Amino acid sequence: xxATRRIADLLILAAAFLAFWYGLNAVVGSTALPGPGPTLxxxxxxxxxxxxxxxxxSTLTSFAYALLLAYAIxxxxxxxxxxxxxxxxxxxxxxVAIYSMPKITLYPVVLxxxxxxxxxxxxxxxxxxxLPVALLSMNAIRNVPPVYLKAARTMNLSxxxxxxxxxxxxxxxxxxxxxxxxLTTTLLGVVLGEMFASKRGLGxxxxxxxxxxxxxxxxxxxxxLFTFAASANGLLLWMEHRLHHRV
Amino acid sequence: MTSFLxxxxxxxxxxxxxxxxxxxxxxxxxxxxxxPRVVIPPSMMALALFNIxxxxxxxxxxxRTFGSVAVAVSIAVVLGFVLGVAIHAAPRLRRTLxxxxxxxxxxxxxxxxxxxxxxxxxxxVPVIMIxxxxxxxxxxxxxxxxxxxxxxxxxxxxxxxxxxxxxTALRLKLPAAxxxxxxxxxxxxxxxxxxxxxxxxILAPAGVGHEIAFAYNDxxxxxxxxxxxxxxxxxxxxxxxxxxxxxxxxxxxGRVAL
Amino acid sequence: xxxxxxxxxxxxxxxxIFPAMGSQQPVHALGPVxxxxxxxxxxxVVGPSGCGKSTLLEVLAGLQLPTAGAVEFxxxxxxxxxxxxxxxxxxxxxxxxWLTVWDNTAFGLHRNGTDxxxxxxxxxxxxxxxxxxxxxxxxxxxxxxxxxxxxxxxRTLVLQPRLIxxxxxxxxxxxxxxxxxxxxxxxxxxxxxxxxxxxxHALDEAAMLSDRIGAMSARPGRFMDIVETGWPRERDxxxxxxxxxxEITGRLWxxxxxxxxxxxxxxxxxxx
Numbered sequence: 157x158x159a160t161r162r163i164a165d166l167l168i169l170a171a172a173f174l175a176f177w178y179g180l181n182a183v184v185g186s187t188a189l190p191g192p193g194p195t196l197x198x199x200x201x202x203x204x205x206x207x208x209x210x211x212x213x214s215t216l217t218s219f220a221y222a223l224l225l226a227y228a229i230x231x232x233x234x235x236x237x238x239x240x241x242x243x244x245x246x247x248x249x250x251x252v253a254i255y256s257m258p259k260i261t262l263y264p265v266v267l268x269x270x271x272x273x274x275x276x277x278x279x280x281x282x283x284x285x286x287l288p289v290a291l292l293s294m295n296a297i298r299n300v301p302p303v304y305l306k307a308a309r310t311m312n313l314s315x316x317x318x319x320x321x322x323x324x325x326x327x328x329x330x331x332x333x334x335x336x337x338x339l340t341t342t343l344l345g346v347v348l349g350e351m352f353a354s355k356r357g358l359g360x361x362x363x364x365x366x367x368x369x370x371x372x373x374x375x376x377x378x379x380x381l382f383t384f385a386a387s388a389n390g391l392l393l394w395m396e397h398r399l400h401h402r403v
Numbered sequence: 404m405t406s407f408l409x410x411x412x413x414x415x416x417x418x419x420x421x422x423x424x425x426x427x428x429x430x431x432x433x434x435x436x437x438x439p440r441v442v443i444p445p446s447m448m449a450l451a452l453f454n455i456x457x458x459x460x461x462x463x464x465x466x467r468t469f470g471s472v473a474v475a476v477s478i479a480v481v482l483g484f485v486l487g488v489a490i491h492a493a494p495r496l497r498r499t500l501x502x503x504x505x506x507x508x509x510x511x512x513x514x515x516x517x518x519x520x521x522x523x524x525x526x527x528v529p530v531i532m533i534x535x536x537x538x539x540x541x542x543x544x545x546x547x548x549x550x551x552x553x554x555x556x557x558x559x560x561x562x563x564x565x566x567x568x569x570x571t572a573l574r575l576k577l578p579a580a581x582x583x584x585x586x587x588x589x590x591x592x593x594x595x596x597x598x599x600x601x602x603x604x605i606l607a608p609a610g611v612g613h614e615i616a617f618a619y620n621d622x623x624x625x626x627x628x629x630x631x632x633x634x635x636x637x638x639x640x641x642x643x644x645x646x647x648x649x650x651x652x653x654x655x656x657g658r659v660a661l
Numbered sequence: 662x663x664x665x666x667x668x669x670x671x672x673x674x675x676x677x678i679f680p681a682m683g684s685q686q687p688v689h690a691l692g693p694v695x696x697x698x699x700x701x702x703x704x705x706v707v708g709p710s711g712c713g714k715s716t717l718l719e720v721l722a723g724l725q726l727p728t729a730g731a732v733e734f735x736x737x738x739x740x741x742x743x744x745x746x747x748x749x750x751x752x753x754x755x756x757x758x759w760l761t762v763w764d765n766t767a768f769g770l771h772r773n774g775t776d777x778x779x780x781x782x783x784x785x786x787x788x789x790x791x792x793x794x795x796x797x798x799x800x801x802x803x804x805x806x807x808x809x810x811x812x813x814x815x816r817t818l819v820l821q822p823r824l825i826x827x828x829x830x831x832x833x834x835x836x837x838x839x840x841x842x843x844x845x846x847x848x849x850x851x852x853x854x855x856x857x858x859x860x861x862h863a864l865d866e867a868a869m870l871s872d873r874i875g876a877m878s879a880r881p882g883r884f885m886d887i888v889e890t891g892w893p894r895e896r897d898x899x900x901x902x903x904x905x906x907x908e909i910t911g912r913l914w915x916x917x918x919x920x921x922x923x924x925x926x927x928x929x930x931x932x933x
Binding site for chain 1: 514604635
Binding site for chain 2: 664701719720723724743745747750751753754755757758759760768769772800801802803
């Protein structure tokens with residue numbers, strides 16, 4: 157009963173969104189914002205073209221590399237700053253400051269250093285993803301209740317056993333939240349990199365569609381990106397819920 | 404904790420780390436370990452910024468950019484709070500919108516900037532609208548979060564004092580949720596900055612973002628780095644001021660700043 | 662007629678059943694309960710955890726509607742709204758972390774339009790009475806749990822309630838602090854002349870403070886026994902050393918032991 161109601165709610169929301177889109181299209185005209193009909197039929201044709209598929213593969217490849225980098229560097233940084241008290245106290249405000257900087261300002265630097273290739277957008281993506289992963293995993297480790305560690309000591313566990321059986325499971329839910337937020341920001345970083353510092357990928361398709369005034373194509377790519385981000389995010393969110401509600 | 408000249412040991416170490424990192428970059432650039440055509444030494448960035456500020460040629464652009472951010476963030480904060488309160492009162496709507504909120508920031512909202520330009524022309528209005536769109540969702544999420552965490556007992560207290568819905572919202576819920584709302588404000592500032600500058604990168608007749616893109620295309624590295632330094636310094640200062648203020652309030656309320 | 666024989670608040674046949682939620686069965690939490698609170702008396706309710714004590718208090722306060730039965734305060738029915746003249750102190754810390762102790766205490770007075778000089782007088786008096794005068798400018802976060810609970814009591818006190826409802830206000834405090842807070846509540850009760858209803862799980866607290874004690878059964882909560890303590894109005898925590906004190910707690914425990922076992926889930930066990 158609840159499942160059908162939720163699906164009904166989603167359908168109502170989708171209908172409201174489409175109605176809003178139609179209305180906006182009627183007000184501003186099709187050159188500014190094409191209506192849902194033309195956009196969706198454009199999307200149906202466009203997803204089969206090699207141009208789209210090549211861009212998609214390019215974006216996914218860069219995203220995979222960037223995510224790997226962001227997770228590896230972010231987790232190591234987070235574990236270090238979380239476990240070593242002084243480093244954490246020194247480093248946290250610096251990380252927070254960098255996290256809240258508008259990093260998009262730095263795109264010309266990325267271009268100057270890496271040129272137009274794949275490495276630039278990977279670097280830009282990783283730069284966006286490292287900080288939330290590091291900050292959230294640092295907090296995860298700091299928030300482990302000391303009584304867990306005391307309990308582990310009374311059971312005579314070895315250092316590695318403590319890490320494997322107490323620290324890791326205790327921090328996992330929060331770390332997964334960090335990975336989820338890091339995933340979204342890394343994708344944003346990669347797309348930003350493609351928009352301003354690349355000639356390939358979905359981000360480039362979008363900026364190209366903007367400058368050649370092809371709003372259907374821009375909307376199509378935006379829809380694809382949003383769908384991809386929503387499914388990846390939904391998967392991690394599901395994992396997170398399961399971890400939070402275990403016991 | 405030990406302190407010297409009003410700053411703690413941790414503070415001094417942090418300062419040393421930052422100064423060390425800048426110094427290292429300076430040395431690497433001066434010794435040409437880093438190509439000076441790629442990155443110029445920090446001292447030259449600062450000098451370039453100083454010259455830009457002294458000449459006053461950027462004043463109009465700065466006013467345009469920072470003014471747009473300020474207006475956009477103010478609107479986003481108020482709008483986000485009002486929408487947050489409304490959505491919190493409708494759990495079904497909220498459950499349906501939740502996945503949308505969680506993914507909102509994965510797609511750069513400023514790609515809709517050209518749509519706005521087509522409607523409103525090349526004024527500051529489209530830039531501000533994109534800034535509002537970018538900042539308000541962070542504020543909605545923060546408001547929902549804050550309202551969720553108001554202790555149940557406070558709503559009972561409101562009823563014991565026979566407070567009406569408006570009074571309860573203003574005198575109890577707003578202050579009780581304030582720490583979370585503050586997080587929303589900080590995020591709205593960050594996203595507002597990104598949206599405004601990115602919009603100026605894409606297409607704008609003026610503004611700091613536009614000038615950076617122009618200097619880059621013009622191979623004017625000094626000007627470009629000077630302006631970048633300006634943006635990063637202003638954004639970081641605004642964030643630090645908010646952070647310090649937040650921490651002061653947090654200490655008073657006996658919790659850690661979020 | 663003597664005022665102390667008059668009924669101040671009355672519960673008649675009060676029952677509370679929480680309706681079914683999703684897959685959960687409806688929960689019969691309370692009643693039917695009949696209770697007459699006399700003017701100016703100190704009444705304590707004890708019972709095993711989950712027996713509906715707090716539900717009883719919230720129904721009396723008008724915070725919850727009874728499923729059946731009637732609630733009256735000063736002869737007027739209570740129906741889903743907290744009547745003027747009723748003050749409630751909750752178990753959880755309900756002090757406002759964004760206001761100073763002084764502003765917390767003045768909160769209710771600012772709302773009902775009392776004039777400034779009167780507010781100042783009443784707040785200063787209440788803070789002095791609760792021993793908080795030196796902390797007027799402090800924020801709750803700087804105070805201990807016991808002090809914060811005093812702030813909540815002061816906030817209730819300034820409104821000069823005629824019926825004070827205390828929902829395990831000392832539940833989170835250590836045993837010694839609880840005894841001292843008990844003395845203060847007695848002092849407050851004597852000097853204000855209010856009627857007090859105290860919910861507690863501590864038998865000694867009930868035995869020491871009250872004129873009458875109602876012992877409740879496991880869920881659904883009903884009164885099994887009402888004990889008259891017979892203490893003089895002038896009393897304090899020293900009465901814990903009197904023989905009568907032991908008799909009262911003994912009688913309460915005889916009543917409650919079986920019920921507490923039930924609420925622990927040992928319903929099938931025989932109680933020796």
